[in-house]
Amino acid sequence: MGSLFANFSNITWQQIVMWIIGGVLIWLAIKKDMEPTLLLPIGFGAILCNLPANTFIGEGPLGTLFKAGISNELFPLLLFIGIGAMIDFGPLLSNPKLLLFGAAAQFGIFFTLSMATLMGFSLTDAASISIIGAADGPTSIVVADFFGSKYFGAITVAAYSYMALVPIIQPPVIKLITTKKERLIRMDYEGHEVSQTVKILFPIAISVIAGLFAPQSAPLVGFLMFGNLIRECGVLRGLSDTAQSVLANLVTILLGLTIAVRMEASEFLQIQTLMILALGLVAFVFDTIGGVMFAKLLNLFSKKKINPMIGAAGISAFPMSSRVVHKMALKEDPTNFLLMQAAGVNVGGQIASVIAGGLIMTLVH
Amino acid sequence: MLENFIASLWVMLWGMLGIFIIIGIIFICVVVMQNIFKTKKPKEDKAD
Numbered sequence: 045m046g047s048l049f050a051n052f053s054n055i056t057w058q059q060i061v062m063w064i065i066g067g068v069l070i071w072l073a074i075k076k077d078m079e080p081t082l083l084l085p086i087g088f089g090a091i092l093c094n095l096p097a098n099t100f101i102g103e104g105p106l107g108t109l110f111k112a113g114i115s116n117e118l119f120p121l122l123l124f125i126g127i128g129a130m131i132d133f134g135p136l137l138s139n140p141k142l143l144l145f146g147a148a149a150q151f152g153i154f155f156t157l158s159m160a161t162l163m164g165f166s167l168t169d170a171a172s173i174s175i176i177g178a179a180d181g182p183t184s185i186v187v188a189d190f191f192g193s194k195y196f197g198a199i200t201v202a203a204y205s206y207m208a209l210v211p212i213i214q215p216p217v218i219k220l221i222t223t224k225k226e227r228l229i230r231m232d233y234e235g236h237e238v239s240q241t242v243k244i245l246f247p248i249a250i251s252v253i254a255g256l257f258a259p260q261s262a263p264l265v266g267f268l269m270f271g272n273l274i275r276e277c278g279v280l281r282g283l284s285d286t287a288q289s290v291l292a293n294l295v296t297i298l299l300g301l302t303i304a305v306r307m308e309a310s311e312f313l314q315i316q317t318l319m320i321l322a323l324g325l326v327a328f329v330f331d332t333i334g335g336v337m338f339a340k341l342l343n344l345f346s347k348k349k350i351n352p353m354i355g356a357a358g359i360s361a362f363p364m365s366s367r368v369v370h371k372m373a374l375k376e377d378p379t380n381f382l383l384m385q386a387a388g389v390n391v392g393g394q395i396a397s398v399i400a401g402g403l404i405m406t407l408v409h
Numbered sequence: 410m411l412e413n414f415i416a417s418l419w420v421m422l423w424g425m426l427g428i429f430i431i432i433g434i435i436f437i438c439v440v441v442m443q444n445i446f447k448t449k450k451p452k453e454d455k456a457d
Contacts, residue, residue: 140436140439140440140443143436143439144432144433144436146432147428150425150428154417154420157424158414158417158421162410164410167417167420170413239446239447241442245446249435249438253434253435254431257427257431392432395432395435396432403427404424407419
């Protein structure tokens with residue numbers, strides 16, 4: 045009878061706190077619809093990995109999956125094939141200058157990198173934390189893993205949580221740095237028709253360019269663009285459908301559950317976790333500021349005025365960010381439609397965030 | 410800490426510069442591709 049309750053004496057208060065955190069993540073996923081595909085498995089995994097004397101981690105099933113799929117960056121890269129197959133670069137290709145806003149909106153990453161070093165983090169940990177600003181879960185995982193950051197669990201949870209909070213974080217920041225007059229600027233949609241040849245050549249060209257300039261970004265960009273190529277080539281409908289649904293869902297299940305291996309109480313319950321959550325917010329805020337201010341800068345030299353709000357859509361959180369901008373524009377003027385422009389900027393942000401991840405790895409390494 | 414901060418400023422400078430250079434090259438590449446592979450406009454029917 046005693047052996048039935050023997051494990052109870054192994055419970056620590058830290059583990060109980062982690063069960064509560066796991067429960068909160070599951071609650072946020074189910075009740076608040078916050079990135080449920082990732083936060084639910086992460087929350088459940090956090091509970092599993094913090095059971096006393098559990099056999100999930102180390103040589104157990106989750107530990108084995110971690111070694112097989114995350115420590116070698118395989119799962120996030122496979123997920124990128126699915127994401128690439130889901131992205132329609134049409135709005136961006138029809139108005140390619142929108143790409144530049146994607147670049148500007150990565151400012152939050154580099155600003156957060158400096159802030160993190162001022163808060164006492166090492167350069168590699170600061171680089172891992174800053175990539176939360178990419179607003180791209182798989183990129184965050186790859187970069188944090190690349191630097192072997194001991195804050196891997198906190199970084200991943202922060203990345204996915206803030207992605208879901210984009211509709212709450214961005215509107216007050218945009219309002220703070222734009223005037224009503226600027227928010228009312230109307231933009232004619234200058235979309236041109238894009239030939240299928242361009243849609244096919246685009247992922248190939250980007251992979252080559254990114255691979256040449258930032259070799260560390262080659263796997264990230266390459267897998268993302270491979271997914272997009274099978275979507276656009278027109279002869280691999282079955283593979284494209286599989287990548288978008290079956291592959292993406294399967295990898296997401298394994299990825300979410302496995303991330304929790306790095307959420308053991310001893311690693312997660314530190315003051316640094318709170319600092320990382322704060323820095324993640326800083327990253328998202330300064331991404332938004334970077335994109336909006338770049339649009340304002342262009343307005344100084346351009347005859348055709350740009351609504352600076354579209355700059356805020358240059359983060360990778362798709363389609364939340366473009367929807368936020370579209371809704372804000374409609375709120376100011378119910379006849380001002382910015383969805384297509386914002387969507388173009390948003391997919392530009394997806395490319396730019398992956399490249400930014402590669403550049404961080406190249407420059408800091 | 411100061412050493413890390415200075416290094417981070419260097420990464421910020423080259424990171425932002427790098428990202429604009431790469432995105433700029435991609436932009437030029439897309440514009441060139443758009444001009445080479447224009448969509449064919451359907452021929453207008455001749456009036457009878």
